[in-house]
Amino acid sequence: MKSQIDRAKLFVYQNFERVLVVILVASLLVIHWLIDDKLAFLSFYYLPVIVAGFYLGRVMATLSAVLVGSLVLFFQAVQGLGVAPGLRPDILLTLVPWGGFLILTGWIIGLLSEQRQARLSDLKNAYVSILEVLTFYLEATDRHREGHSHRVAKLATDLARALELPEEEIENLRIAALFHEVGYHDPRLLKLLSRAPGEVAELSTALAMRGASDILFQYSHYYEVVGDVWPVDDLALSDGVKILAVADAFETLRLPSPNRQTFAPWTAVEEIEKGMGRIFATDVVTALRHTALGPDVMAHSEPLLMRA
Numbered sequence: 001m002k003s004q005i006d007r008a009k010l011f012v013y014q015n016f017e018r019v020l021v022v023i024l025v026a027s028l029l030v031i032h033w034l035i036d037d038k039l040a041f042l043s044f045y046y047l048p049v050i051v052a053g054f055y056l057g058r059v060m061a062t063l064s065a066v067l068v069g070s071l072v073l074f075f076q077a078v079q080g081l082g083v084a085p086g087l088r089p090d091i092l093l094t095l096v097p098w099g100g101f102l103i104l105t106g107w108i109i110g111l112l113s114e115q116r117q118a119r120l121s122d123l124k125n126a127y128v129s130i131l132e133v134l135t136f137y138l139e140a141t142d143r144h145r146e147g148h149s150h151r152v153a154k155l156a157t158d159l160a161r162a163l164e165l166p167e168e169e170i171e172n173l174r175i176a177a178l179f180h181e182v183g184y185h186d187p188r189l190l191k192l193l194s195r196a197p198g199e200v201a202e203l204s205t206a207l208a209m210r211g212a213s214d215i216l217f218q219y220s221h222y223y224e225v226v227g228d229v230w231p232v233d234d235l236a237l238s239d240g241v242k243i244l245a246v247a248d249a250f251e252t253l254r255l256p257s258p259n260r261q262t263f264a265p266w267t268a269v270e271e272i273e274k275g276m277g278r279i280f281a282t283d284v285v286t287a288l289r290h291t292a293l294g295p296d297v298m299a300h301s302e303p304l305l306m307r308a
Helices: 002-014 016-034 038-056 058-078 089-139 148-162 167-178 187-193 198-202 204-220 239-253 265-273 282-292 295-307
Strands: none
Touching (some): 016 038, 038 058, 148 167, 148 239, 148 282, 204 239
């Protein structure tokens, strides 16, 4: 039941503009067929226009208001809105000011929403910068691993986009990847960052700390669970955890180490493919080959493979 609700929410989120247009047209038809005093219900259309301004910005809100106004004028001209059909001066004196205020409302709400989003975006960028600086500081004590978490975060984000994960899950995964070296060994850090004060607490990055903590909790027990007995493809682990495991393993193989040589990209992918389906998710490893081994890397690896 929960998965169906999640799929429905994702569908509405991805097709919000189409859903809004369908609701507007459907509401016009319902009011036209079922309500006798149709002019009294014109104020109803301020609600969807305000919603459009808040979620879609001033352009879409203005277009929604124009669409509603045009449809109302069309219905009045053809069949009438509780009065005789036609665009007489007395009817236009009612509908034109109403349509003008509807368009103005959509434009103002959209403008205010865009300004709010711009301020939140600035705060979000500052918040992410703080997280990145903090991660660099935590890794500075180990010269070999410096920058490792950032590389894991970038690769995990690329893999998530290749697998078409929702942006909300990608944000959770990116934050989790930045702190996967800290993980649950220092839960006070996660607790501190997930309780950002004031307006910052409304940011998707701050909220993502809660989703990231779930990924980190699963990842802290990942290698205790997956293996030959319980292949990862058969386990109900989140996509974020499976992606983080592959990204972390790939970047760890690429790290310089006093005990072994650094793996080349194509060699690291081949090493990870040995555990495909058992330790690392099949679809994530497939995405890794296309993401990590781009045209430049493959062109560089072909002469070496021919020599071998």
